[in-house]
Amino acid sequence: MKEMKETLETLKARLAKVMDLNAAAAVLEWDQETHMPAGAAGVRALQISTIRKLAHEHLTADEIGALLDRLDPAVSDLDPASTEAALVRVTRRDYERARKLPGRLVAALAEASAHAREAWKTARETDSFATFAPHLERLVELNVEKAETLGYEEHLYDPLLDEFEPGMKTADVERVFEGLRAELVPLVHAIAERPAPDETVLHRRFDPQKQWDFGLAVIRDFGFDFERGRQDHSAHPFTTAFSVFDVRLTTRVDEHFFNPAFFGTLHEAGHGLYEQGIDPALDRTPLASGTSLGMHESQSRLWENLVGRSRPFWTYYYPHLQKTFPESLSDVEGETFFRAVNKVAPSLIRVEADEVTYNLHIMLRFELEKAMLEGRLAVADVPEAWNEKMEAYLGLRPSSDAEGALQDIHWSLGAFGYFPTYALGNLMSAQLFNQAKQDLVGLDDQIAGGTFEALLRWLRVRVHRHGRKKTATEILVDTTGAGLRADPWLAYVREKFGALYGL
Numbered sequence: 001m002k003e004m005k006e007t008l009e010t011l012k013a014r015l016a017k018v019m020d021l022n023a024a025a026a027v028l029e030w031d032q033e034t035h036m037p038a039g040a041a042g043v044r045a046l047q048i049s050t051i052r053k054l055a056h057e058h059l060t061a062d063e064i065g066a067l068l069d070r071l072d073p074a075v076s077d078l079d080p081a082s083t084e085a086a087l088v089r090v091t092r093r094d095y096e097r098a099r100k101l102p103g104r105l106v107a108a109l110a111e112a113s114a115h116a117r118e119a120w121k122t123a124r125e126t127d128s129f130a131t132f133a134p135h136l137e138r139l140v141e142l143n144v145e146k147a148e149t150l151g152y153e154e155h156l157y158d159p160l161l162d163e164f165e166p167g168m169k170t171a172d173v174e175r176v177f178e179g180l181r182a183e184l185v186p187l188v189h190a191i192a193e194r195p196a197p198d199e200t201v202l203h204r205r206f207d208p209q210k211q212w213d214f215g216l217a218v219i220r221d222f223g224f225d226f227e228r229g230r231q232d233h234s235a236h237p238f239t240t241a242f243s244v245f246d247v248r249l250t251t252r253v254d255e256h257f258f259n260p261a262f263f264g265t266l267h268e269a270g271h272g273l274y275e276q277g278i279d280p281a282l283d284r285t286p287l288a289s290g291t292s293l294g295m296h297e298s299q300s301r302l303w304e305n306l307v308g309r310s311r312p313f314w315t316y317y318y319p320h321l322q323k324t325f326p327e328s329l330s331d332v333e334g335e336t337f338f339r340a341v342n343k344v345a346p347s348l349i350r351v352e353a354d355e356v357t358y359n360l361h362i363m364l365r366f367e368l369e370k371a372m373l374e375g376r377l378a379v380a381d382v383p384e385a386w387n388e389k390m391e392a393y394l395g396l397r398p399s400s401d402a403e404g405a406l407q408d409i410h411w412s413l414g415a416f417g418y419f420p421t422y423a424l425g426n427l428m429s430a431q432l433f434n435q436a437k438q439d440l441v442g443l444d445d446q447i448a449g450g451t452f453e454a455l456l457r458w459l460r461v462r463v464h465r466h467g468r469k470k471t472a473t474e475i476l477v478d479t480t481g482a483g484l485r486a487d488p489w490l491a492y493v494r495e496k497f498g499a500l501y502g503l
Helices: 002-034 038-059 062-077 084-100 101-127 130-148 158-164 170-192 206-223 259-277 293-307 311-324 334-340 358-374 377-394 420-439 443-448 454-460 472-482 487-503
Strands: 229-233 239-243 246-251
Touching: 002 038, 002 062, 002 084, 002 158, 002 239, 038 101, 038 443, 062 084, 062 454, 084 130, 084 454, 101 130, 101 334, 101 420, 130 311, 130 358, 130 377, 170 206, 170 246, 170 358, 170 420, 206 229, 206 259, 229 239, 229 259, 239 259, 246 259, 246 420, 259 293, 259 454, 293 420, 293 472, 311 443, 334 443, 358 420, 420 454, 420 487, 443 454, 454 472
Parallel strands: 229 246
Antiparallel strands: 239 246
């Protein structure tokens, strides 16, 4: 036992260096999106590449493998849910995956994505897909190499998806999406035949600083700890964590549209609350992050939609919002506003999409990036393919690439395999929230009173504190009694929007 503890401490010390290096790279990446001057893009790409390669080399060192070999039999008799067993199991997964990737490829991906981020920003601002295309081609090429290096049995996309949603297969995603599409398209058509709520109230002038301050006040009520986190501006909202004790949110503000900043803040705060809720004892180890991107997204969608777009939430917060923006909302009834923020209508921009049509945006992106990786879709043809799918799925055709194929940052990050987790997170959010409502008597009344302590405490115990000690499936099964299911989310949207639209 003493020898095991000493070996574990040696492993933790080595892993702490890996985590510190990755955190340093993440700080540089966060700064690139928030404060870095544009002229620093070239050198920043090299800096990030160097640090990511160093982290990779430390993780894949022979010494890590030797420590794991010594610990594997030592922890085999421990509870699999124990920190010791989980640390060895998760590190083994990361180590073996990383050992397959040469440092050259890791550095190339980091450098290419750093350059691509800056090219994407320029391309989006100037509506020039051609500016971004060479960078996207390079990232597709590198991700194909990455997938082939990692290896797969069924589909090239599988090892990329597995990075973000461990254990999930491309075929699983396709089955889930097929079922969702069959349910969603008729629902969207049925809603389209009903009178649409007036959403012009959301497009009046809303002072940017007041929007910012109101959003911060709400997530402070949620429980986001500003002693261990902050929010900044970025071109595309995102959350990153350098530690359990340092979590960064970002959002963007539109002076003439209320939704992007406010719901973006709630969404990113959901991610941030997850990171802040991880057991501090796991900090500086591979266990100290969300267990999967789907589970992470479940937290952001839960706070943004199941809480933040609910009737109880606006029962409490709408009077406060009216006082904040009297010139814009004094003549708007609470019910009118509630219906406006829950309007279902096909839209071009994913992050502004309503709850019902959102998953169709994800399906579109999943199909396009899979086609690029398979070589069935040339990068140059992506804008037209995007527009055709947008028209087929949502009945809309972007008038520019900025509101079409250039709207998301993810491909510029090299994050192929990421998009499906957004839809998976939607499904998980409803499963978890349903269980929370069963376990927490009077939860709607608490939300209507602006009180979220019980809900956050429940999520801390059920989801957050475990970090990567439990898989997403284990969390769902332990909490709800079942693995991933679409039924709870479909029932939720049918009930909510059936009532709103008189279906």
